Amino acid sequence: MHLQVEATVPLTCQRCLGAVQSPIPIDRWFRFVADEAAADAQDDDCDEDLLAIEPRPDLLAVVEDELIMGLPLVPMHDTCPDHPEALSPPRAEGTEEPTEMGGRPNPFAALARLKGKQ
Numbered sequence: 001m002h003l004q005v006e007a008t009v010p011l012t013c014q015r016c017l018g019a020v021q022s023p024i025p026i027d028r029w030f031r032f033v034a035d036e037a038a039a040d041a042q043d044d045d046c047d048e049d050l051l052a053i054e055p056r057p058d059l060l061a062v063v064e065d066e067l068i069m070g071l072p073l074v075p076m077h078d079t080c081p082d083h084p085e086a087l088s089p090p091r092a093e094g095t096e097e098p099t100e101m102g103g104r105p106n107p108f109a110a111l112a113r114l115k116g117k118q
């Protein structure tokens with residue numbers, strides 16, 4: 001099976017904190033084998049991913065895994081817009097977790113700061 005997926009995922013740019021559409025192309029070959037034992041046995045010496053026919057593979061989960069693995073670690077615009085506020089008003093009701101105003105992209109950095117104050 002040849003799996004080709006072109007997905008675009010909205011992420012937050014780690015430079016300007018604006019929204020960035022990240023295309024995630026997936027182009028992989030999968031080979032079906034009889035069961036998971038056969039998949040384990042052959043997994044080491046072939047390039048394709050092996051999918052066991054039994055139990056029936058959840059193709060949606062397979063695609064999801066591929067997408068997650070394809071996600072950029074640090075999503076960023078190739079070129080950040082000059083005025084990201086104009087594109088994504090800070091007060092827009094978003095689906096994201098609320099962050100501190102002018103907040104940092106890295107929650108661990110915020111944690112570290114809090115710890116340092118104690």
Ligand SMILES: [Zn+2]
Binds near residue numbers: 079080
């Ligand atoms: Zn940006």
